[in-house]
Amino acid sequence: MLDAFLIAGLFEVVMVAGLALLLHLQLGLTRIANFGLVGFWGLGMYAFGVLYIQVDLPFGEPWQFLVCAAFGALVAGLAGLLVGWLIADLDTDGMLVGTLGFASAVLILATTEDDLTGGARGLGGLGFPYDIGSVKDNEFLWLVIATLVVSAIIAFVWRVHRSPYGRLLIAVGGNEPLARSLGKATFRTKIWLFALTSAAMGFLGAMYAVFVRTLETANLGVDITLAVMVGLVLGGSARVWGAVVGTFLSVGLFDIVIQFYLPLPREWYTQAIPVLREAVFGLTLILVLLFRPLGVLGDMRRDTLMGKIHGR
Amino acid sequence: MEFVTQSLVIGLTEHAPLVLAAIGFALLYRLTGLINVAYSETITLGAYFGMWANTSFGLDFYTVLIPAGLLAGLVSVATYLAIFRPAKRRNVGGLEMIIISFGLSILLRHGLQFVFGYPVRFFDVPAPDTIFVLDVGVTSFRLLAVASVAVLSLLLYLFIQRSRYGLQIRALASDENLAQVSGIRPLAVTTMIWFIAGVAGGVAGAFYGVGSSVAPLLGWRQFLFILLVVLVGGTWGFGGVIVIGVITGVALAAMALTFGQVLYAQLALIVAFMVILKVRRNRLTETAKV
Numbered sequence: 191m192l193d194a195f196l197i198a199g200l201f202e203v204v205m206v207a208g209l210a211l212l213l214h215l216q217l218g219l220t221r222i223a224n225f226g227l228v229g230f231w232g233l234g235m236y237a238f239g240v241l242y243i244q245v246d247l248p249f250g251e252p253w254q255f256l257v258c259a260a261f262g263a264l265v266a267g268l269a270g271l272l273v274g275w276l277i278a279d280l281d282t283d284g285m286l287v288g289t290l291g292f293a294s295a296v297l298i299l300a301t302t303e304d305d306l307t308g309g310a311r312g313l314g315g316l317g318f319p320y321d322i323g324s325v326k327d328n329e330f331l332w333l334v335i336a337t338l339v340v341s342a343i344i345a346f347v348w349r350v351h352r353s354p355y356g357r358l359l360i361a362v363g364g365n366e367p368l369a370r371s372l373g374k375a376t377f378r379t380k381i382w383l384f385a386l387t388s389a390a391m392g393f394l395g396a397m398y399a400v401f402v403r404t405l406e407t408a409n410l411g412v413d414i415t416l417a418v419m420v421g422l423v424l425g426g427s428a429r430v431w432g433a434v435v436g437t438f439l440s441v442g443l444f445d446i447v448i449q450f451y452l453p454l455p456r457e458w459y460t461q462a463i464p465v466l467r468e469a470v471f472g473l474t475l476i477l478v479l480l481f482r483p484l485g486v487l488g489d490m491r492r493d494t495l496m497g498k499i500h501g502r
Numbered sequence: 503m504e505f506v507t508q509s510l511v512i513g514l515t516e517h518a519p520l521v522l523a524a525i526g527f528a529l530l531y532r533l534t535g536l537i538n539v540a541y542s543e544t545i546t547l548g549a550y551f552g553m554w555a556n557t558s559f560g561l562d563f564y565t566v567l568i569p570a571g572l573l574a575g576l577v578s579v580a581t582y583l584a585i586f587r588p589a590k591r592r593n594v595g596g597l598e599m600i601i602i603s604f605g606l607s608i609l610l611r612h613g614l615q616f617v618f619g620y621p622v623r624f625f626d627v628p629a630p631d632t633i634f635v636l637d638v639g640v641t642s643f644r645l646l647a648v649a650s651v652a653v654l655s656l657l658l659y660l661f662i663q664r665s666r667y668g669l670q671i672r673a674l675a676s677d678e679n680l681a682q683v684s685g686i687r688p689l690a691v692t693t694m695i696w697f698i699a700g701v702a703g704g705v706a707g708a709f710y711g712v713g714s715s716v717a718p719l720l721g722w723r724q725f726l727f728i729l730l731v732v733l734v735g736g737t738w739g740f741g742g743v744i745v746i747g748v749i750t751g752v753a754l755a756a757m758a759l760t761f762g763q764v765l766y767a768q769l770a771l772i773v774a775f776m777v778i779l780k781v782r783r784n785r786l787t788e789t790a791k792v
Contacts, residue, residue: 298768469616
């Protein structure tokens with residue numbers, strides 16, 4: 191059995207990898223610049239938590255979890271539809287404002303509506319939809335379930351890369367006017383992709399809420415957006431496995447290797463290591479985009495293949 | 503009537519640094535085409551440099567504006583030379599450029615804690631005098647902020663629109679090759695833009711810092727509003743940025759008074775600006791990339 195801290199570290203990695211895979215669809219393929227990822231994830235988390243705690247539902251576990259998580263995903267998906275409609279025909283600058291503004295709005299609402307969300311005090315009382323023994327056992331099972339969910343996302347992304355739909359997304363991201371001139375509904379494609387991936391982010395938010403059991407507005411800061419973006423960019427934003435590899439190299443390095451396997455003084459872990467983690471993540475974004483813009487894994491497989499065929 | 507005067511006075515005095523910061527940001531955005539997320543850390547660093555000069559050398563608040571502005575300007579130039587210029591030479595795309603600036607923002611925000619320490623810091627200044635303007639009490643620092651923002655904005659506006667260097671800057675922004683042919687040195691002029699933008703951000707940061715506290719998130723908290731002001735006001739040039747910045751400040755104050763909650767005011771403003779951007783559906787006129 192794994193150490194409790196290791197379970198938490200691995201859960202963080204799995205969560206970030208799942209979000210990075212979804213961001214890969216948005217940013218890597220379709221080139222929708224989502225800088226407010228935490229907003230969709232956090233909205234799903236809070237919608238789940240509020241329904242779970244504040245409303246008496248007439249059924250027991252695991253249905254309560256499933257219904258509430260579906261609600262979280264639905265709310266995040268609708269928000270994705272709205273924000274997608276707002277930004278899909280704007281340039282990158284407009285997308286930056288739209289998604290950042292949305293993330294701020296979620297943070298503001300989670301803080302002000304404290305009758306529902308608990309505000310700065312936090313919203314406690316969430317639990318696992320099963321009980322198989324100790325807290326550690328429950329957490330471990332939840333880690334396994336989260337891993338299965340993220341594996342399903344990987345399988346989906348893998349399918350997308352090999353489907354006509356994936357080629358449509360790549361076309362929209364690569365040259366939107368061209369795709370439109372060929373009769374593709376680029377605006378609609380972008381909106382629906384954004385809504386679908388936002389809903390999935392909301393679902394991951396609900397799963398995160400179950401693991402941490404208390405919702406705090408501190409979770410709605412820029413940290414998770416940064417971790418996801420570093421994972422994606424470091425691994426390679428054009429490749430299916432980029433998000434996973436990048437997350438293990440960045441979040442995995444800090445939250446697992448440095449946290450557990452390096453003999454560092456205890457007092458460093460309260461402030462120095464978390465601050466260093468963020469600073470290194472920021473530096474990683476700069477260095478990777480300057481010196482290896484396509485990340486560790488490099489170009490899309492199909493582009494490498496085409497390059498070989500055509501001798502480029 | 504009381505509500506109007508209160509909104510006006512509080513809005514203008516409390517949010518004057520926003521206008522100054524927005525002008526600096528607009529300078530970079532309109533003249534180099536770059537959305538520099540790390541500009542928020544230029545503001546934060548201005549506050550930290552001011553606080554450092556104030557607490558280490560005992561300089562009074564009015565004097566520390568000079569080192570705060572100059573040092574923030576130098577940091578701004580350093581980020582251009584070390585990161586954005588190499589990135590541009592490597593033909594990094596627009597979206598990647600924003601991600602780079604986002605990474606730089608995070609790096610500076612957390613790196614500065616290793617230099618200045620983790621706890622929230624404060625300026626060591628005597629309590630400001632309260633002066634009554636239209637029956638609304640305002641601290642002397644805030645009045646000074648309004649005065650200096652007004653003067654600096656005017657100077658910047660005149661510099662860009664009327665001076666020889668301003669002409670060079672605008673020439674470079676609209677056609678780099680042509681500007682080079684006419685003998686303008688892009689590196690020198692671009693460096694100057696980054697320096698001036700940094701000074702504006704640094705001074706704004708010092709005003710924000712003396713008004714409350716100096717913390718790593720100081721600039722980032724303002725960034726979204728700066729961005730909104732510049733994107734919405736920027737289409738009408740620097741005058742538009744100033745006007746929209748002032749309107750934003752007054753609107754924030756008025757709504758905060760109405761709702762009794764600053765966060766609702768911010769939320770309403772975010773929504774309003776998003777609607778404006780959507781309605782205008784602006785693919786902003788392509789500015790040149792310096």
